[in-house]
Amino acid sequence: MLMRTDPFRELDRLTQQVYGATGTRSRPTAMPMDAYRDGDQFVVAFDLPGVDPDGIELDVERNVLTVKAERHLVGAEEHVEMQVAERPRGVFSRQLFLGDTLDTERIAASYEGGVLTLHIPIAERAKPRRITVSAGSERSEIDA
Numbered sequence: 001m002l003m004r005t006d007p008f009r010e011l012d013r014l015t016q017q018v019y020g021a022t023g024t025r026s027r028p029t030a031m032p033m034d035a036y037r038d039g040d041q042f043v044v045a046f047d048l049p050g051v052d053p054d055g056i057e058l059d060v061e062r063n064v065l066t067v068k069a070e071r072h073l074v075g076a077e078e079h080v081e082m083q084v085a086e087r088p089r090g091v092f093s094r095q096l097f098l099g100d101t102l103d104t105e106r107i108a109a110s111y112e113g114g115v116l117t118l119h120i121p122i123a124e125r126a127k128p129r130r131i132t133v134s135a136g137s138e139r140s141e142i143d144a
Contacts, residue, residue, distance in 0.1 A: 031069070031092040040127065042102060042120045048092065049114030056116060058109055063098045065107070067116065101125075 057068040
């Protein structure tokens with residue numbers, strides 16, 4: 001099971017609309033995501049358009065997955081006077097608490113078309129299994 005951990009997300013969105021969407025290392029901007037179950041895995045997709053794939057960091061510590069990325073202002077040099085800057089830039093960060101039912105050792109990540117996609121398999125111990133019931137003094141066995 002995937003648990004959402006960002007209770008202040010709406011407040012962050014409102015702040016970004018009022019003050020602009022620029023994140024810093026001390027106050028990263030949240031990144032939008034979709035998460036769904038597809039058979040025996042969870043799929044999580046993060047919108048990160050314009051981010052260099054080498055600038056994406058994925059860390060798992062215990063059951064916490066942290067995604068960090070940084071998008072620089074393209075073409076911004078010291079002598080350039082910016083006229084309009086509406087595209088979000090800076091540091092983006094998101095943490096997800098992964099339940100014990102997910103296999104954090106086998107997470108696969110891909111980045112295509114500005115979308116970072118993670119495939120997180122469900123742990124074998126969490127998959128449904130059938131238990132056979134025997135009659136009388138025979139023992140029951142668990143089918144894997």
